[in-house]
Amino acid sequence: MAVPAETARLHDEIIVSSNGVDHEIKYEPHEAASALLEAALNAFHIHDARHTYALWTESGVELPITGSAQEAGVRPGDVLFLRPSVVRGG
Amino acid sequence: MCVRAMSFSYGPASYAAAEVLAVPRALLEETFASMRSCGDGKMECVVLWTGPLGGPEQVDAVVAPPHRATRAGYIIEPAWVTGFYAELRRSRRTTRAQVHTHPGANVEHSGIDEDFPLVAVPGFMSIVLPWFATRDISLDGAAVYEFKSKGWVRRQVCDVISWT
Numbered sequence: 001m002a003v004p005a006e007t008a009r010l011h012d013e014i015i016v017s018s019n020g021v022d023h024e025i026k027y028e029p030h031e032a033a034s035a036l037l038e039a040a041l042n043a044f045h046i047h048d049a050r051h052t053y054a055l056w057t058e059s060g061v062e063l064p065i066t067g068s069a070q071e072a073g074v075r076p077g078d079v080l081f082l083r084p085s086v087v088r089g090g
Numbered sequence: 091m092c093v094r095a096m097s098f099s100y101g102p103a104s105y106a107a108a109e110v111l112a113v114p115r116a117l118l119e120e121t122f123a124s125m126r127s128c129g130d131g132k133m134e135c136v137v138l139w140t141g142p143l144g145g146p147e148q149v150d151a152v153v154a155p156p157h158r159a160t161r162a163g164y165i166i167e168p169a170w171v172t173g174f175y176a177e178l179r180r181s182r183r184t185t186r187a188q189v190h191t192h193p194g195a196n197v198e199h200s201g202i203d204e205d206f207p208l209v210a211v212p213g214f215m216s217i218v219l220p221w222f223a224t225r226d227i228s229l230d231g232a233a234v235y236e237f238k239s240k241g242w243v244r245r246q247v248c249d250v251i252s253w254t
Binding site: 046 | 169172
């Protein structure tokens, strides 16, 4: 049976939020989790110190960048937060 | 001489950087009070200026993040940041500036200031207050840096902040 278009669209998207701003990111469950992070960084036009950023779950767990998005626990419709792992100054 | 910056926008349509931030004077007083209470003239301290997502020029709240600090630096509690971002999302607000203190008169950005901010997208401000914010409640002697596409650029206060 055909999946309604709207449902199909939702099935390969997550919301990435950073500093109060949301972006919908399309992804494939079997693509590398690191590719999802790259897509999020690009969506937010973050070009500096990209290695200091990670995606975090709503429960505050940092998403691993090894393995696939699915293996990292990402599910369609999830909300992930893009943020630097460390915020410091001196 | 104070020359107004060119206006620009960046990133998603739902987020825009104002050319000048409108900051209530009371908010500067609150910032200094927080810095003095927390840093006690002995340690660095940090606060965040936030405002509504739909009002790019508006700064209307001070957030004091939990952090650890020494005389030479600070680190915001990593576990707090995700919850803060969730709250910003829920309330449709955003962080416009990160404000922190330095021990003496030197308000130059350190390498750590440059590399580990909360936000590094064009239009975001980083403000450094001298003397652990123990002197006059003013941005005289402070430095304001704006993140631009090629990194942090020092700006004149009057170019980027309008007191309300």
